[in-house]
Amino acid sequence: MNKLYKMAMLFCTAAAVWSCANDSVLDFEYAKPESIANQEKIDAYKDLKTYVGRSGNPDFKLGAGISLSEYVSGGIVKRLVDRNFDEITMGYEMKHGAVVKNDGMFDFSGIDKLLAATQQSGVTLFGHTLCWHANQNAAYLKGLIAPVIIPSTGGPSWDLVTGNDFESDNTSNYQVNSNVTMAYTAAGEGANGVGRALKLTNAAVRANDWEAQLFIKFSPAVQAGEKYQLSMDIRSDVNASYPTQAHVTPGAYKHWDFFGTISSTPTWTTYTKEITVSAEQATCGVIAFNLGKTATNYYFDNITLKKYNPTGGSTIIEKTPEEKKNIINQNLEKWISEMMKKCAPAVKAWDVVNEPMDDGKPYELKTGIGKTLAADEFFWQDYLGKDYAVEAFRLARKYGNPTDKLFVNDYNLEYNLDKCKGLITYVEYIESKGQKVDGIATQMHISINSNKENIAAMFQLLAATGKLIKVSELDIAVGTADVTETMLQKQAEMYKYVVDMYSKYIPAKQRYGITVWGVSDSKKDSSWLPGEKQALWDIQFTRKPAYARFADGLNEMK
Structure with a gap:
């Protein structure tokens, strides 16, 4: 009144x-x-964590995602978090890029301050994250697998640009279009009966030879006047001939001819061709082989592309895919073991693997192959293969506490239900390899207009796994700085809806908790949801209608 x-x-x-x-x-x-x-009325609400029904949800953790500096500074954010939440998650400071320095040493100074602050306050700390493709010290990791360069002693030389004998499964520089399937021969079926070869199948005669293509990528792009030599062992199940083209990137045609037209027979032969790059071929970084005119299996082995250096060049010794795999595996173990041992006294739960699934191909893993990567991106899976998560969980289990709860975390699971299913399938694969996954975390960066039916369906899919389920990074963007009261009410109802669906479909024994991502709205110049009014508190730390409805949802969770 x-x-x-x-x-x-x-x-x-x-x-x-x-x-x-x-x-x-x-x-x-x-x-x-x-x-x-x-x-x-909103200000009359009690602190958020007091609304969690602990008797029915004894292990439920209400969390907040914040920065290390916000917490260890002891300011308003820390005081607000300590009053309202059980647990905190760092947005950046526990990731590889924040801890591993350029010389490979570990800087735990920030984490030491964080551990001390949480021990004093009694707030628990969730580990985020051990194995991810972003926020990595990618320069350090790439340096470990860089080629060995031996300086030249003078004189002309042919310097290796790229090559492959296909004895490992790394085909990162090789790509085919949708009309070609790529595989390997059995051991002993490579050139001259040695090792393996790359096997390409074009199943039908195409109207145009370029409708079935193999691409070999290399860098840097060629320049006019440069000399290159292509050498490879080839054969096909029937006699065939196929032209080559110059492409800038796979499928981005530049010039009709690159290394001439190649003829192959059922007998292994060696094809070698030298060219001087023409003006029409300049800036190309892909050799395209047009395989569409003959329906057959094509075989390639011992491919080398070399560049002529008239004054002599350094000898570049590339590490083999197996050598790279061993090096990266060793560094994954070093990273996880050191991080787990440092945090074990305080951290009892971790995002072991973060964002593994591809958005466009939701049943497959993300990859950095064929992409221009940011400076801090490093895709562990591109070197360790599909079992990279198996290894990450093995190491986390080995070096952490025996009772640690280990999660896989991903986003857009409510937006793309196939991605949710793909993640669940991958969790099943990890466990089929002998490693236990305790929980699945769904980030839920959503908006006031997100599909509610999908949200409910996602929770049902996750509940059926029997795993612990965590909402790990919840925020609900209004999407505009010009917010109206109607929008704020819609946001409030969406916050409550998420809690309602979580409590409706996730059994109490599977409820790890809900973490909101940031406690206050982002500033207009923020790197995260700038000006989109996504949080429970506004930028002045005043409670919003969302605070009240979120509390109502927690209070009704039995």
């Missing part, structure tokens, strides 16, 4: 000594503005 306000006016009758001979009070009242009344 709105309070009534009274104002009193004192009227004084002047006398010789300016004293008040008489005073009277004029009373009037007005209704409190609705916005103030509504805010008072």
Whole structure:
């Protein structure tokens, strides 16, 4: 109910000594503005974590994602978090790029401060994250697998640009279009009966030879006047001939000819061709082989592309895929073991693998192959293969506490239900290889207009796994800085809906908890959801309607 306000006016009758001979009070009242009344109702709510029904949800953790500096500084964010949440997750500071320096040494100074602060406050710390493709010290990792360069002693040389004998499964520089399948021969079926070869199948005669293509990628791109030599062992199940083209990137045609037309027979032969790059071929970094005119199996082995250096060049010794795999595996173990041992006294749960599934191919893993990578991107799976997560979980289990809860974390699971299913399938694969996955975390960076049916369906899919389920990075963007009261109410209802669906479909024994990603709205110049009003508190740390409805949802969770 709105309070009534009274104002009193004192009227004084002047006398010789300016004293008040008489005073009277004029009373009037007005209704409190609705916005103030509504805010008072929100401010009357208790701290968020007090609404969690602990008897029915004894292990549930209400979390907040914040930065290390926000917490260890002891300012308003820390005080707000300590009052309202059970657990915190660092946005960046526990990741590889924040801890591993350019010389490979570990800088735990920030984490030491964080551990001390959480021990003092009693707030638990969730480990985020051990194995991810972003926020890595990619320069250090790539340096470990870089080629060995032996300086030249002078004189002309042919310097290796790229090559492959196909004895390992790394085909990162090789790509085919949708009409060609790529595989390997059995051991002993390579050139001259040695090792393996690359096997390409074009199943039908195409109207155009370029409808079935193999691409060999290399860098840097060729320049006019340079000399290159292509050498490879080839054969095909039937006699065939196929032209080559110059492409800038796979499928981006540049010139009709690159290394001539190649003829192959059922017998292994060696094809060698030298060219001087023409102006029409300049800037190309891909050799395209047009295989579409003959329906057959094509075989390639011992491919080398070399560049002529008239003044002599350094000898470049590339590490084999197997050597790279061993080096990266060793460094994954070094990273996980050191991180787990440092944090074991305080951290009892981890995102072991973060964002593994591809958005466009949701049943497959992400890859950095064929992409221009950011400076901090390093795809462990491109070197360790599909079992990279198997290894990450093995190491986390080995070096952490025996009772640690280990999660896989991914985003857009409510947006793309196939991605949710793909992640569940990958978890099943990890466990088929002998490693236990305790939980699945769904990030849920959503909006006030997100599909509610999908949200409910996602929780049902996750619940059916029997795993612990965590909402790991919840925020709900309004999507505009020009927010209206209607938008704020819609946001509030969506926050409650998420909690309602979580409690409806996730059995109590599987509820690890819900973590909101950031406690206050982002500033307009923020790198994360700038000006999109996504949080429970506004930028001035005033509670929003979302706070109240989120608390209502927690209070109703039995």
